[in-house]
Amino acid sequence: MPAIGVDAELEEYRQLMEAPTEFEEGFTAKTIVGALFIAFIFLPGSIYLWLVAGHTLGAAAQWVTVILFVEVARRSFMVLRRQEVYLLVYVAAALIGTNPFQGFxxxxxxxxxxxxxxxxxxxxIPTWIVPVANSPAIIHRTFIHRDWxxxxxxxxxxxTVGRIKGFSFGYFLFRLTSDYERLPFPMAPVGALSATALAEITTKEExxxxxxxxxxxxIGLAWGIFYVGIPTLTGALMSRPLQLIKIPFIDLTHNTQNVLPATPTGIGTDLGAFLYGFVAPFWSVTGGFLAAVMVMILNPILYYKGILRQWRxxxxxxxxxxxxxxxFWLSASIGVSLAVATIGLVTVITSAIKARGQLGEHERERGSxxxxxGRGDFPLPIILSAYVLASLAYIYLAHTLVPHFYLWFL
Incomplete structure (x- = not known):
């Protein structure tokens, strides 16, 4: 039983995986070969699937690659350590999620x-974002042109700069939230347990x-056959693909527009989003549900007040x-983000002031x-310096491209 004053749900997440007591190197030749396999095999397939169905292979590329290497290792009488498996999953996620040409x-x-x-x-739209509409690069649909x-x-x-910023400040936040604050990460045990399961079978301990x-x-394979497989195959043979399940959602706006004007409604058909609800913390799911209900209530009111003028x-x-x-919602989201940031800063500062001195009777002990x-940690001053330099590089680029924009706002 968790101690008094401790959130039972958070303690449950903490106990799913025990904190390691020793660390081993996971960056080996096996992970390099796996990364190359993903880059040359799964990344092109992921791009094609995104163009056809609006979805990428996503986690499938990660786990298919890991499963393939696990099976090869088993038949070669080799053992993939947990560190190698997890690093391979992480590299796969980074590669599959990196396709900047989608933005173009x-x-x-x-x-x-x-x-x-x-x-x-x-x-x-400036030409440093996209060439002009009559450019040969757009007319001939090619990236191999000087306009790009x-x-x-x-x-x-x-x-490049984004990777530096993401790694440096992400590492600092990891040290802060995991080592010092010892906060739970609800989705972290999911990936860690999956990698652990694959690592265990190489030792014949299922x-x-x-x-x-x-x-x-x-379950994912069965759903994927109907969700992506049939539309992809029929799309190659027929003029229009056969979709037994609408991708990516079932549009109900036409059915509800008389009752809920200017309100987008539909049923999502992404199985991953559905299963995520079983893993996410209760209040996270509740907050998302309340936000959706709030939009359904506010949009008709905003429409009748004349704020949502363009909807027909x-x-x-x-x-x-x-x-x-x-x-409306673009400006509203900016305001909400600023409000959340302000409330978060005030809460953190207030909590830090109250926490100074002796810990409360039922308050959990902080880390260090x-x-x-043996974990290979980086010095925090170097990490924070890298983040500052990368941020300054971003600011310099933005100021160069848009010189009349307020520099203090960057």
Whole structure:
């Protein structure tokens, strides 16, 4: 039983995986071969699937790669250690999630879309984002053209600096939240337990983790056959793909627009989002549900008040979301983000002031900033310096591209 004053749900997450007491190197030749396999085999397939169905292979590429290497290792009488398996999963997630050219395709749509032309912003998009509409690069649908040199160069610079920022400040937050504050990470045990299950079977010790992993894989496989497999195969043979299950959601806006005007409604068909609800903390799911209900209540009110001016009867979910975003929710989301940031800072500062001195009777003990022996921690001053330098590089680039923008706001 958890101690008095401790959240039982958070303690349950903490106890799913025990904290390691020793650390081993996971970056080996096996993980390098696995990363190359993902880059040359799964990444092109993920890009094609995104263009066809609007979804990427995502986690499938990670786990298929890991399962493949696990089976090869078993038949080669080799053992993949837990560190190697988890690092391979992490590298797979980073590679599959890195496809910046998807953004260029979206930018071309913004340049040529009737929606943006109707709003009068299509011609206002700078050429360092996307070439002009009559450029041969857009007409012939190719990235191999000099008009794409500046956008691609900016993309490469942004990705490099972004990686530095993400790693440096992410590592600092890891040390803060995991080592010092000892906060739970609800989704972390999911990936860790899956990697542990795959590592265990290489030692011929199949536990309950492998059984649950296999059940989940079969559920996903069965769903994927109907969700992605049939549309992909029929799309290659027929003029229109056969979708037994609508991708990515079932649009109900046309059915509810008389009762809920200017309100996008639908049923999501992504199995991953559904299963996520079983893992996410209760109050996280509750907050998402209340936010959805609030939108369903506010949108009709805003429409009748004349704030959502661009919405018209007959618009589908995507069109409704687009016009509502420009009319109200873009500015509202900025305000909410600033409010949440302010409340968070005030709460942290207040809690820090109250926590100074002796810990409360039922308050959990905090961790330490001291590096763990053998874990390969980086010095925090170097990490924070890298983040500051990367941020300054971003600011310099933004100021160079948009010189009249307020520098203090960057």
């Amino acid at each position: 395709i979206w930018n071309v749509y913004l340049r040529t879309s009737h929606v943006t032309k109707g709003l009068g912003i299509a011609d206002e 040199l500046i956008p691609i160069a900016i993309m490469l610079f942004g990705n 536990t309950w983790r492998w059984r649950l992993f296999s059940i989940g894989a079969m 009867h007959g618009m589908d979910t995507i069109q409704t979301q687009t016009v509502n975003h420009y009319d 900033w001291a590096p763990r022996p």
